[in-house]
Amino acid sequence: MNEELSNQEFNFSPIFDSAFLYEMYENDYQYVEEIFSTTNEGFQADFEAIKKAFDQQDLATLKKAVHKMKPAMGFVGLLALQEQCQNFEQECAAKQEFKEIIINYHTLLVGLTTANEKIAEEITRLHSFNNL
Amino acid sequence: MKKLLKKLPGFIHSITYKEPGSMTCVIVEDLQVAADYLARCCEKSGELEVKGHFTNVQEALPYLNQVTIDLLFLDVEMPGASGFELLDQLAYHPKVILTTSKTEYAYNAFEYKVTDFLKKPFTYQRFQEALQKVKAAQPEITEGNTEDDHIFIKTDGKLVRLQNNDILYIESMGDYVKFITAEKKYITHNTMKKLEEKISKDHFLKVHRSYIVNINKIADIRENMLFIKGVEIPISKAHKAEVLKRLNIV
Structure with missing residues (x-):
C-alpha cells in the first residue's frame, strides 16, 4: 500500500463498531485484517462447541462455550453481539430449566451466523484495501 | 511480530528482542486472538519479553514452576482448571494481570492480590495503565526478597x-x-x-x-x-x- 493510501481510513461495514475499531487498532489495517482472520479461523470450532452443548442440553458447558465466543466478538468490534453473549451467559447461569433459554439461544445463533458471514466479507474488503 | 503466537498453543517460544531492563512475562489465554493482541501490546511497550503462551493451566504450570518470570497475563475461565487454580499451585508469586471478559472476578482478583484486571477487549492505552501499575507495585515476597537475615x-x-x-x-x-x-x-x-x-x-x-x-x-x-x-x-x-x-x- 502506498503512503497516500496508508493515511486513508478504512470504512468498516455498519455492523462493526468503527469508532471502537479505530480506537483499538488505530489505522493499522494490516493488523486489523490479521485480527479478523484469526477470529474467523477460531470461529467454527467455538460455534460448534456452542451448538453441541445446546444439543446435549448441557447448560454449564453452553455457558462456557458462549463465554469463550464473547470476547472474540469484541475484538472485531461486534460489541452488541458481545453484550448479547454476555446476557445469554448470565441467563444460562440463572435459569433452572433448559427450555427457558431456547428462544434466546436461537436468537444468539442467528446473530453469530450473521457475524461469521460479515467477518468473512470484511476480511475480503480489508485484504483488498491493504493491497491497493 | 505478526502471527508470532498463531497456531502455537502450549508452545514455549521467545521473542527475539530483549530491551535492557525489560520484564519477562507469560501469557496464559485460551483465546488465540486475545493472546495475539496481548503479545502485540507487550512488543509495542518495549518493556516486556514474552517467554511463552499457553492455552490452559495444565500446560502452563510445569513451565511456570521451572522458570521465574516477572509478570503473568492470566485468563480466568479456560478449559480444565481456572486461572485462580493456577495461582494456587504456583511455587512463587509473579505480578499478575488478569485478562477476562467478566467483571465478576474483581473480588477474587482482590483476594489473590492481582495487580490489575483487563476486561477483554481492551485498548493499548488501558494495557499501558496496567503495566504502569505493575512497575509501581511493591515487590512481592518471592525470589530475592529478604527478611533481616x-x-x-x-x-x-x-x-x-x-x-x-x-x-x-x-x-x-x-x-x-x-x-x-x-x-x-x-x-x-x-x-x-x-x-x-x-x-x-x-x-x-x-x-x-x-x-x-x-x-x-x-x-x-x-x-x-x-x-x-x-x-x-x-x-x-x-x-x-x-x-x-x-x-x-x-
Whole structure:
C-alpha cells in the first residue's frame, strides 16, 4: 500500500463498531485484517462447541462455550453481539430449566451466523484495501 | 511480530528482542486472538519479553514452576482448571494481570492480590495503565526478597533459603546469577540489577558489575582485587571508593 493510501481510513461495514475499531487498532489495517482472520479461523470450532452443548442440553458447558465466543466478538468490534453473549451467559447461569433459554439461544445463533458471514466479507474488503 | 503466537498453543517460544531492563512475562489465554493482541501490546511497550503462551493451566504450570518470570497475563475461565487454580499451585508469586471478559472476578482478583484486571477487549492505552501499575507495585515476597537475615532463591524448581551469613559472594551470568556459599553454588534466573534492589545493604556490597560480595567474608584486598576464601574477585574503578568507604579501616 502506498503512503497516500496508508493515511486513508478504512470504512468498516455498519455492523462493526468503527469508532471502537479505530480506537483499538488505530489505522493499522494490516493488523486489523490479521485480527479478523484469526477470529474467523477460531470461529467454527467455538460455534460448534456452542451448538453441541445446546444439543446435549448441557447448560454449564453452553455457558462456557458462549463465554469463550464473547470476547472474540469484541475484538472485531461486534460489541452488541458481545453484550448479547454476555446476557445469554448470565441467563444460562440463572435459569433452572433448559427450555427457558431456547428462544434466546436461537436468537444468539442467528446473530453469530450473521457475524461469521460479515467477518468473512470484511476480511475480503480489508485484504483488498491493504493491497491497493 | 505478526502471527508470532498463531497456531502455537502450549508452545514455549521467545521473542527475539530483549530491551535492557525489560520484564519477562507469560501469557496464559485460551483465546488465540486475545493472546495475539496481548503479545502485540507487550512488543509495542518495549518493556516486556514474552517467554511463552499457553492455552490452559495444565500446560502452563510445569513451565511456570521451572522458570521465574516477572509478570503473568492470566485468563480466568479456560478449559480444565481456572486461572485462580493456577495461582494456587504456583511455587512463587509473579505480578499478575488478569485478562477476562467478566467483571465478576474483581473480588477474587482482590483476594489473590492481582495487580490489575483487563476486561477483554481492551485498548493499548488501558494495557499501558496496567503495566504502569505493575512497575509501581511493591515487590512481592518471592525470589530475592529478604527478611533481616536471609534470602530465598528459586533454583531447581524450588525455593531455597540462604542465610546471609552463608553467602560468600554473588556472581552475574547474564540473565542468571550464581550464589556461592562455602558448601555449594546455586544458580537462579535473575539479574544483578534486580538483586541489588532486594538484598540486604548491610551485608552485601557491589564491587564490580558482575560481583556482589558479603562484606563480612572479605579476607583481604590487594590493589584492585579482593579475596574471599582464596577466590580473587575484581574491584572495578567505579566501585573502589565505595568499597573502601564501607570497610572498617583503622
